[in-house]
Amino acid sequence: MTMPSAVWRDVVRIREAAPLVHNITNYVVMNTTANALLAIGASPVMAHAIDEVEDMVRLAGALVINIGTLSPAWVDAMVRAGREASRIGIPVVLDPVGAGATRYRTDTAQELGRDVSPAIIRGNASEIRALAQADATTRGVDSTHSTEESVDQARRVAGQYQCTVSMSGATDIIVSRDATVRVDNGHPLMPRVTGLGCTATALTGAFAAVNPSAFDAAVHAMIVMGIAGEIAAERATGPGSFWVQFLDALYGLQESDITTRMRASDR
Amino acid sequence: MTMPSAVWRDVVRIREAAPLVHNITNYVVMNTTANALLAIGASPVMAHAIDEVEDMVRLAGALVINIGTLSPAWVDAMVRAGREASRIGIPVVLDPVGAGATRYRTDTAQELGRDVSPAIIRGNASEIRALAQADATTRGVDSTHSTEESVDQARRVAGQYQCTVSMSGATDIIVSRDATVRVDNGHPLMPRVTGLGCTATALTGAFAAVNPSAFDAAVHAMIVMGIAGEIAAERATGPGSFWVQFLDALYGLQESDITTRMRASDR
Amino acid sequence: MTMPSAVWRDVVRIREAAPLVHNITNYVVMNTTANALLAIGASPVMAHAIDEVEDMVRLAGALVINIGTLSPAWVDAMVRAGREASRIGIPVVLDPVGAGATRYRTDTAQELGRDVSPAIIRGNASEIRALAQADATTRGVDSTHSTEESVDQARRVAGQYQCTVSMSGATDIIVSRDATVRVDNGHPLMPRVTGLGCTATALTGAFAAVNPSAFDAAVHAMIVMGIAGEIAAERATGPGSFWVQFLDALYGLQESDITTRMRASDR
Numbered sequence: 168m169t170m171p172s173a174v175w176r177d178v179v180r181i182r183e184a185a186p187l188v189h190n191i192t193n194y195v196v197m198n199t200t201a202n203a204l205l206a207i208g209a210s211p212v213m214a215h216a217i218d219e220v221e222d223m224v225r226l227a228g229a230l231v232i233n234i235g236t237l238s239p240a241w242v243d244a245m246v247r248a249g250r251e252a253s254r255i256g257i258p259v260v261l262d263p264v265g266a267g268a269t270r271y272r273t274d275t276a277q278e279l280g281r282d283v284s285p286a287i288i289r290g291n292a293s294e295i296r297a298l299a300q301a302d303a304t305t306r307g308v309d310s311t312h313s314t315e316e317s318v319d320q321a322r323r324v325a326g327q328y329q330c331t332v333s334m335s336g337a338t339d340i341i342v343s344r345d346a347t348v349r350v351d352n353g354h355p356l357m358p359r360v361t362g363l364g365c366t367a368t369a370l371t372g373a374f375a376a377v378n379p380s381a382f383d384a385a386v387h388a389m390i391v392m393g394i395a396g397e398i399a400a401e402r403a404t405g406p407g408s409f410w411v412q413f414l415d416a417l418y419g420l421q422e423s424d425i426t427t428r429m430r431a432s433d434r
Numbered sequence: 435m436t437m438p439s440a441v442w443r444d445v446v447r448i449r450e451a452a453p454l455v456h457n458i459t460n461y462v463v464m465n466t467t468a469n470a471l472l473a474i475g476a477s478p479v480m481a482h483a484i485d486e487v488e489d490m491v492r493l494a495g496a497l498v499i500n501i502g503t504l505s506p507a508w509v510d511a512m513v514r515a516g517r518e519a520s521r522i523g524i525p526v527v528l529d530p531v532g533a534g535a536t537r538y539r540t541d542t543a544q545e546l547g548r549d550v551s552p553a554i555i556r557g558n559a560s561e562i563r564a565l566a567q568a569d570a571t572t573r574g575v576d577s578t579h580s581t582e583e584s585v586d587q588a589r590r591v592a593g594q595y596q597c598t599v600s601m602s603g604a605t606d607i608i609v610s611r612d613a614t615v616r617v618d619n620g621h622p623l624m625p626r627v628t629g630l631g632c633t634a635t636a637l638t639g640a641f642a643a644v645n646p647s648a649f650d651a652a653v654h655a656m657i658v659m660g661i662a663g664e665i666a667a668e669r670a671t672g673p674g675s676f677w678v679q680f681l682d683a684l685y686g687l688q689e690s691d692i693t694t695r696m697r698a699s700d701r
Numbered sequence: 702m703t704m705p706s707a708v709w710r711d712v713v714r715i716r717e718a719a720p721l722v723h724n725i726t727n728y729v730v731m732n733t734t735a736n737a738l739l740a741i742g743a744s745p746v747m748a749h750a751i752d753e754v755e756d757m758v759r760l761a762g763a764l765v766i767n768i769g770t771l772s773p774a775w776v777d778a779m780v781r782a783g784r785e786a787s788r789i790g791i792p793v794v795l796d797p798v799g800a801g802a803t804r805y806r807t808d809t810a811q812e813l814g815r816d817v818s819p820a821i822i823r824g825n826a827s828e829i830r831a832l833a834q835a836d837a838t839t840r841g842v843d844s845t846h847s848t849e850e851s852v853d854q855a856r857r858v859a860g861q862y863q864c865t866v867s868m869s870g871a872t873d874i875i876v877s878r879d880a881t882v883r884v885d886n887g888h889p890l891m892p893r894v895t896g897l898g899c900t901a902t903a904l905t906g907a908f909a910a911v912n913p914s915a916f917d918a919a920v921h922a923m924i925v926m927g928i929a930g931e932i933a934a935e936r937a938t939g940p941g942s943f944w945v946q947f948l949d950a951l952y953g954l955q956e957s958d959i960t961t962r963m964r965a966s967d968r
Contacts, residue, residue, distance in 0.1 A: 405682025415939025
């Protein structure tokens, strides 16, 4: 069962250990996900050159791969880094941004799923459906499906790639082949800020770096994400101030925030 | 004649339809223009891989091409996407960032103007002059000419590329071959924030996605841009807080803001 | 001796002349360093295409080279631009981000140090140690050494590349072969925001564009950086609001801020 104390323990571990999170991610969110990782207490690095990704990932506690603005040279680096990470036991978190929107994205996401042995795949419902080769209609990078109607597909992806699937939406649903957790934290302003999904992926990397259970790491990251979003929304007057407050909320997060706000159910 | 009610109608359409705006843009503004598009109610996607730009643009309501940090592979993708957009009738907005500063930028901007049939070209006065092959001295990406002294060149560009030209400055001047609108909304803090011109271009894409008249879309976008800038400036203490407030102002924009603040003249 | 009036004179010069600072920098900080340069009064341009970097740098008052997300094509452009800048006497500021973390970064940083004749190298202690080929353990892009224990290495780098070395940390230490200044301005929140080191490098470029002494430019930039950080921290509730306030503080900086807050010693 998901306990607030276990979520908090991971936050404390991140703050104490400041794990290096190696990101090969998209241009849109490089700055914002680096800031989110710093705010929670991790140490982000962005590096994509084929000549250094293996060296870099060996220093890291987790590898985050995000195909938001993919191109062939970047995908090569993702594969190279991901294989090395898997070989030496560093958890890989894969965000298949926009899978389902174009064939190139769907194919690349599936290829990465096979080649880099992700511990966690984190995406919205449409992206997860595209990986499941189910009916997936995506509008660009936004989902047109709810998470609730996509649980079967998420479970299929978890089985297919032998990983945890963290599917975000109004309700976040995290599944493995035999477990399911629903997280109801969050706020409607969150999809009005670019890259919040990518931020969830990056934070998931930080949690995976300190928690040996990929499933628990994914759950804890989504809880912290949602709670920080709620705190930020209470202080914001729109999406601009929301992002500022979100970083401050991550940075200032206290155990009582988790205890009083967490809405997660193991069903 | 430009009516506040027509501007507002476009804002409502954007909020209701959430048109997908496909951006092939520069690294500096990917995050900020995505956030501006989300704040006004559109759905941004950034994608530049030659393997997917045609697939992506077919899902979009408008294509925004911005050469701010151009390189040959990106220009290839811009041409590919722009041609497909024109072929199937999706409006293209071209921002010739820095045309006039280097020969490579000027040549590329002219080549794109010819190859992608933009519905709207949006730039500062120096950039428009460079496209008109007039005397164009640019300092990097900032204009050294006023819009008022560049109206003839804007008209020439409109004729040459058979498009609307939206030229931003202290007074924004939007011209087609036979119409002219001047917009006096805006605030002096705006040029102290990076990429506000690129934001205007991105928003123009959102308006072009919902308004079949490219000219009206360009005018309405500059009015909304300027009014949001004025609201933001009233709440800001410098360029950092300005940007935060600008996103909040776009998100919270009301019809009365347009009615009371709009300063546009058809002359 | 470092005088507040000399620092302020440079700020005034930047605001009056708005020098063009050409940046070939990393994806993470393109937006934020452009905003910092605009806030202090300079005019930033980001351009990296091999076809235009020489044309662009000839328009500039300073060139900033930052290897934060390096790859071979970008390094080629850095070398090309840096050589042209040196040939015509435009100061080059080099930020060897992450040198010491991977062999590729260390080699590239050393190669750039030799090839582009930087006037100033600005980095953290680990990066400077990597350039000195001293024991350099880097965790990604964060330093594991203090500046105080790395002064000898900084002096060696200054001699080796015949440049000023500006080494940032809790105490910033700026050295040439025969001079040393320590700057104690700054705030612990600063390393919790991504790219603050890169921002220091960019601002150093603006100061180098208006001050013929590279050493003084480096010192003045770090003082302004630290003081703006202190002002921002007083108004911030975390790293999100810190960055907003930092830009506002740079923009609103007054002579009295420098007079009352400067903590620099020539020892």
